[in-house]
Amino acid sequence: MIISASTDYREAARRKLPPFLFHYIDGGAYAEHTLRRNVSDLADIALRQRVLRNMSDLTLGTELWGEKLDLPVILAPVGLTGMYARRGEVQAAKAAARKGIPFTLSTVSVCPIEEVAPAIDRPIWFQLYVLRDRGFMKNALERAQAAGVKTLVFTVDMPVPGARYRDAHSGMSGPNAEFRRILQAVTHPEWAWDVGINGKPHDLGNVSRYLGKATGLKDYIGWLGANFDPSISWKDLEWIRDFWKGPIVIKGILDPADARDAVSFGADGIVVSNHGGRQLDGVLSSVRALPPIADAVKGDLKILVDSGIRTGLDVVRMIALGADAVLIGRAFVYALAAAGEAGVANLLDLFEKEMRVAMTLTGAKSVNELTRDSLAIDSHAA
Ligand code: FNR
Numbered sequence: 001m002i003i004s005a006s007t008d009y010r011e012a013a014r015r016k017l018p019p020f021l022f023h024y025i026d027g028g029a030y031a032e033h034t035l036r037r038n039v040s041d042l043a044d045i046a047l048r049q050r051v052l053r054n055m056s057d058l059t060l061g062t063e064l065w066g067e068k069l070d071l072p073v074i075l076a077p078v079g080l081t082g083m084y085a086r087r088g089e090v091q092a093a094k095a096a097a098r099k100g101i102p103f104t105l106s107t108v109s110v111c112p113i114e115e116v117a118p119a120i121d122r123p124i125w126f127q128l129y130v131l132r133d134r135g136f137m138k139n140a141l142e143r144a145q146a147a148g149v150k151t152l153v154f155t156v157d158m159p160v161p162g163a164r165y166r167d168a169h170s171g172m173s174g175p176n177a178e179f180r181r182i183l184q185a186v187t188h189p190e191w192a193w194d195v196g197i198n199g200k201p202h203d204l205g206n207v208s209r210y211l212g213k214a215t216g217l218k219d220y221i222g223w224l225g226a227n228f229d230p231s232i233s234w235k236d237l238e239w240i241r242d243f244w245k246g247p248i249v250i251k252g253i254l255d256p257a258d259a260r261d262a263v264s265f266g267a268d269g270i271v272v273s274n275h276g277g278r279q280l281d282g283v284l285s286s287v288r289a290l291p292p293i294a295d296a297v298k299g300d301l302k303i304l305v306d307s308g309i310r311t312g313l314d315v316v317r318m319i320a321l322g323a324d325a326v327l328i329g330r331a332f333v334y335a336l337a338a339a340g341e342a343g344v345a346n347l348l349d350l351f352e353k354e355m356r357v358a359m360t361l362t363g364a365k366s367v368n369e370l371t372r373d374s375l376a377i378d379s380h381a382a
Pocket of ligand 1: 026076077080108127251273274275277308309327329330331
């Protein structure tokens with residue numbers, strides 16, 4: 001068991017949330033092998049300690065497409081964040097902005113773009129899925145543009161939903177799901193409105209705005225399920241390349257050949273990601289997928305990575321292996337569920353401290369100085 005702030009917040013989130021929400025966050029696809037390896041492969045990578053090198057002027061900041069980040073960390077797009085804490089997207093965005101880092105709003109957020117963007121004084125990033133309903137996509141892009149979004153994250157590893165058996169057990173999906181959620185609302189009454197048993201169906205931000213009505217969890221899951229599109233290809237993204245003026249980041253790349261295709265497409269960045277182990281169980285952990293991708297495309301576009309990052313040390317490991325910055329998903333969501341904005345702010349402070357210790361003791365004064373030389377010899381092959 002790895003002890004970290006993330007594991008403590010995870011336990012607090014487990015106690016606080018109704019089971020269907022905790023397991024939706026915590027779980028992964030199928031037998032969850034990739035989910036576990038995302039974390040354990042990262043922890044196995046040994047850092048190379050260096051000493052007595054006067055590390056007093058250490059900086060953690062970086063820049064992505066002209067945007068300054070005080071830490072090389074971005075909050076990942078996480079659907080339904082406003083269910084884990086009241087107006088959760090706004091709370092998380094505020095904690096990110098205070099720390100000087102970007103917040104990415106999911107397509108399937110609870111709080112709409114128009115609520116989250118004006119709540120902070122730096123542009124939010126916006127994530128879009130490729131959905132059958134192209135009208136929804138166009139509408140979402142126009143609204144994001146109007147709200148001042150510059151960086152668009154395009155998630156491409158969800159042409160079909162992953163097989164998530166925990167969700168079927170917990171009452172998030174499957175037969176009798178609504179019945180199970182209603183039972184859980186009895187023991188977690190503050191979540192009753194989320195499952196629609198107080199007669200007021202929950203408003204699901206971007207989707208409800210588009211559909212022109214408040215949608216309960218059941219309608220939302222139905223809409224999303226009908227909207228995955230297995231026919232998507234690079235061709236489907238071309239109109240977006242023409243339409244969107246800001247940086248476009250392709251999220252869900254795990255193979256060097258796809259990373260090269262992203263360069264040919266004209267992407268400004270990629271996120272090396274297996275969706276936190278939530279899509280295809282059995283694929284490589286992100287940290288093992290990263291080095292060959294960095295060898296293939298480093299310098300041609302920005303390389304971001306996520307999946308399995310739970311500590312500041314993990315951030316250092318990913319950057320040493322070729323990432324320009326990282327996204328964190330569950331780590332911030334557990335903290336948000338447990339303690340709201342203050343929890344996310346505290347988690348980010350701890351990430352910063354852990355990064356400072358790791359960089360001081362590996363002799364890297366800035367993220368640019370973190371390279372494969374910052375790792376111990378035996379982990380180069382990892
Ligand atoms: C996600 N992720 C995700 N990704 C995305 O592009 N759009 C989305 O709406 C969601 N929703 C979502 C919900 C939940 C509960 C989780 C845990 C994850 C994936 C997310 O952006 C990111 O890739 C992973 O969370 C990274 O892995 P870690 O940091 O959670 O291990």
